[in-house]
Amino acid sequence: MYFKQLLLFVTLFSFQFIYSQxxxxxxxxxxxxxxxxxxxxxxxxxxxxxxxxxxxxxxxxxxxxxxxxxxxxxxxxxxxxxxxxxxxxxxxxxxxxxxxxxxxxxxxxxxxxxxxxxxxxxxxxxxxxxxxxxxxxxxxxxxxxxxxxxxxxxxxxxxxxxxxxxxxxxxxxxxxxxxxxxxxxxxxxxxxxxxxxxxxxxxxxxxxxxxxxxxxxxxxxxxxxxxxxxxxxxxxxxxxENVDGSANNWQEFGKWMYDNLIVSRTALPESTKNKIKQMVTGIDDPVEKAKIIYNYVQEKTRYISVQVGIGGWMPMLATDVDKLGYGDCKALTNYTKSLLDEAGVTSYYAPVYAGGDKKSMEQDVVSVQGNHAFLYVKGNNKDIWLECTSQTVPFGYQGTFTDDRDVLLITPEGGKIKHTGIYKTEDNFQKTNANYSINNDGNIEAGVTINSGGIQYNNHYGLEKQPKRDIEKYYKSNYWSYINNMTVKKYDFSNNKDSVIFNENIELAASKYASFSGDRMLFTINAFNRALEVPKRYRNRKLPFEIARGFIDTDEFKIKLPENYNIEALPNNIKIENKFGSYELNIQKINEKELKYSRIFRLKGGNYNAKEYKAYRDFRKSIAKQDKSKVVLTKAAP
The missing domain is CATH 2.60.40.3140 (Immunoglobulin-like)
Known part of the structure; x- marks a missing residue:
């Protein structure tokens, strides 16, 4: 009896197994x-x-x-x-x-x-x-x-x-x-x-x-x-969504999108039309008009996720956004375009693959593509791209969200593939200036100024909207995590949206910044901008690698040394230059109690094959070593 039950179980189990796999x-x-x-x-x-x-x-x-x-x-x-x-x-x-x-x-x-x-x-x-x-x-x-x-x-x-x-x-x-x-x-x-x-x-x-x-x-x-x-x-x-389409090229596809998704959504209330005309009265420059409209949209609207209409691809009516004050990327882009049309500024709705990875439209396959929408405006001497979902992003600033990729412009005549703006290495700057002093106990006090632009602006400008607790945590636990026992005494920020430069002024202090060995005091001279990241080592690298975006860091620190110590040794000046960028370190002895530290680190963006990885890793390893180099002081005779 038991054997028959077991056999039945196995048979049923086998049938279930065969059915499901x-x-x-x-x-x-x-x-x-x-x-x-x-x-x-x-x-x-x-x-x-x-x-x-x-x-x-x-x-x-x-x-x-x-x-x-x-x-x-x-x-x-x-x-x-x-x-x-x-x-x-x-x-x-x-x-x-x-x-x-x-x-x-x-x-x-x-x-x-x-x-x-x-x-x-x-x-x-x-x-x-x-x-x-x-x-x-x-x-x-x-x-x-x-x-x-x-x-x-x-x-x-x-x-x-x-x-x-x-x-x-x-x-x-x-x-x-x-x-x-x-x-x-x-x-x-x-x-x-x-x-x-x-x-x-x-x-x-x-x-x-x-x-x-x-x-x-x-x-x-x-x-x-x-x-x-x-x-x-x-x-x-x-x-x-019950709308038929036909397209053999991007021009035809863009025309279909314009006729079926965009043109019927742009109407504005008469009161808003009159308001826009008053706002730009007396202004001839289309870029200046666009700035005024963009600022108006940022102050009036906020982003909210919306999927309605043709598969989530048709924007809300501009009249609804005007009344409600919110919309998603499609709605806010279309609304901004409608306002610009009323101001006499030509702009085009543009689907894009947005995000930190630079993903372009696949030009060989004409189809609905992209995960975001933003706006293109033809400037006087350059293309202008407007991110319409943000209340804080400066006019024309792309950051890493939409830079350097192919997008589709939706024009009344049809679709056009266009490449977005590219940030050059020199555009992505960070300038750090500091005056700091080390006392006889090895404690540090400093005033630091950081100016950031280009892609590096994106890394800093969000600070101005953060609460005090988060700002202090950012400096202590993130940006200068290698400085122990640090106290942020004071800070203030200025955000120049016209030039797209973010300025930080910080006053700080830290105990035991320097270490002691007998009568010697040692401290890392690069206190405020260390590039310590060294890529992982691979014995047999298989894949190519990329430096997605280049940048340039320029640092200048003036250092006041403790009264009771004299200089014994300083790091050597050094200059490294290769296909990946350059690194230059210069230390100048102003007098027995003052030093001037200058550093320029330039990293080039690019794509490289696997065989070049070791050379790049050696480059970054050398930089990390130099950024940890120490000044050695000896205690002065009484």
């Missing part, structure tokens, strides 16, 4: 070559897209991934987006232990359903379901599959064989089928370094990759989009 998911079946340096391994990933017409698309996805340690947990999250035009069907997921035994059956009701927009959301029909498995042991495997039916064909899923660094891939495939009357545009990114099998028929394209080893993360390596293979596709005929 058709291959061995035990850890033992993963090739060792795919586990080396891996946090997770994709066992099988399949994306099948059937584009039935420009008005209907079915996406079937399945994925099985083994998580080897806690660093791979983020790869096991299941996130599926949907809205009123996208219907999720047949969602199932399973979890297996290391031996491939099923330990959890996850149904659709186990998923959490929430808004797809983070932060404050006013109107939002975009949602997602997600499941975040909490493991008790490692490794484990999670497998899931679902089907999505959509009437929106403007967003065809992309293919990313790798989900992250430190991940092996056993198998990943992508297939799209489409009718004869549709033309598919595609861009195959970074395929040349991977063994990707491609098959193409008149109405079907398929890609597959097998047994692809881990790409190990290395410090300063580029974005994964610059290293790993991925695919973007788009249809020349599409539908977005």
């Amino acid at each position: 058709d291959f061995d998911v035990s850890i033992l079946s993963i090739p060792d070559s795919l586990k080396q340096n891996a946090n997770s391994v994709i066992r099988n990933s399949s994306t099948k897209i059937v584009l039935e017409s420009s008005k209907k698309m079915t996406v079937t996805r399945s994925k099985t991934i083994t998580v080897l340690n806690k660093l791979g947990n983020h790869n096991s999250e299941i996130v599926i987006h949907y809205d009123s035009s996208n219907d999720i069907k047949n969602v199932r997921a399973y979890v297996y232990n290391a031996l491939g035994v099923e330990i959890k059956d996850i149904k659709k009701r186990d998923f959490i359903d929430r808004s797809a927009v983070d932060g404050i959301s006013l109107f939002n029909d975009g949602r997602l379901i997600y499941y975040d498995y909490v493991p008790t042991t490692y490794p484990y495997t999670i497998s899931y599959e679902y089907e999505l039916e959509s009437s929106n064909t403007a967003f065809i899923p992309r293919w990313f064989p790798y989900a992250s660094y430190n991940q092996g891939v056993v198998k990943s495939s992508y297939e799209i089928t489409y009718p004869n009357d549709i033309k598919i545009q595609k861009a195959e990114k970074n395929f040349e370094h991977f063994n990707i099998i491609k098959s193409e028929k008149p109405t079907t394209i398929r890609y597959e990759i097998n047994n692809s080893p881990v790409i190990k993360y290395e410090e300063l390596c580029p974005s994964s989009l610059e290293v790993m293979p991925w695919l973007i596709v788009a249809s020349n005929k599409f539908r977005l």
